[in-house]
Amino acid sequence: DDGELSAWDAHLAPDDPLRFSDGRSYRERVLASQKKSRAHESVEIGRASIQGRAIAFGAFVFAFMGGSMGSVAGEKITRLFERAAKEELPVVLLQASGGARMQEGILSLMQMAKSVAALERFRTTGLPFLSVLLHPTTGGVAASFSMLGDVILAEPKALIGFAGPRVIEQTIRQKLPEGFQTSEFLLQKGFVDQVVPREQLPGTIESILSMLMWSRSQSKAPPAAPRAKKNSRK
Incomplete structure (x- = not known):
């Protein structure tokens, strides 16, 4: 509500396990991104509130290496779901990312499976996960x-997909449909539940969480005691 985040694991920062260099070392790129974005990594997580409701919140920092996901970002996403389950909080995750971080190779790619495994464990609690897709994801x-x-929201005209449209066109050598991979296109095809302008996200998220959390509370409520049978006259 007030824009404040009680950060979790803010001290985690990327290392350079592969000693990667493409003319400039990975370590140098990380330091430059930290200075530019004022963030330790491309993902920030913590406890927040939205219209008075406590949530486990995560957000990608696109200014940090294009919001790419490396081993530390994947670890923070994993911890987000794990701590949310422990504290019984719904998860809201805002994403804007160019994808896996190439400078970490397979260590980056394995975060896809690792984070999804954490999400599947989180699902066993019955708590909701709201995925919010920003431009680009x-x-x-x-x-x-x-x-x-459980519900997927996207901002208007966001680019959402695995490979970008230019890469796809160069690969299949075909012209893609107009608006391909935009949030509106994905809404039409059923991949996104609702397209919501950023300024309307807080109210929309709270409305959805209210319904989902109420539904969860009803499913956990003890069954009503059976009514005593009335004696029937013969």
């Missing part, structure tokens, strides 16, 4: 937990 992020929300 692509690559390994779009191909993992992004499309597994």
Whole structure:
């Protein structure tokens, strides 16, 4: 409500396990992104509130290496679901990402399976997960937990998909439909539940959470005691 986030695991920051360099070392790119974004990693998680309701909240920081998901980002997403389950909080995750972080190779790709496994464990609690797709949401992020929300929201005209349209056209050598991979296109095809402008997201999210949390409370309520049978006259 007030824009404040009680951060979880804010100290986690990426290392350089592969000593990757493409003319500039991975470590240098990380330091530059930290300075630019004022974030330790591309994902921030914590406890927040939306219109008075406590939630487990996560958000990708696109200014940090295009919101790419490396081993630390994947770990933070995993911890988000694990702690939300422990504290019985619904999860709201805002995503804007270019996908898996190439500088971490297979260590980055394995975060897709790791985070989805954490999400599946979270599902056993019956708590809702709201996935909010911002522009752009692509690559390994779009191909993992992004499309597994109980409700999937997207902002207008967001680019959402695995590979970008130019890559697809160059691969299949065909012209794609107009508006392909936009949030409106995905809504029409059933991949997104609702397209919502950013300024309307708080109210929309709270309305959805109210319904889902009420439904959960009803399913956990003890069954009503059976009524005593009235004696019938013969």
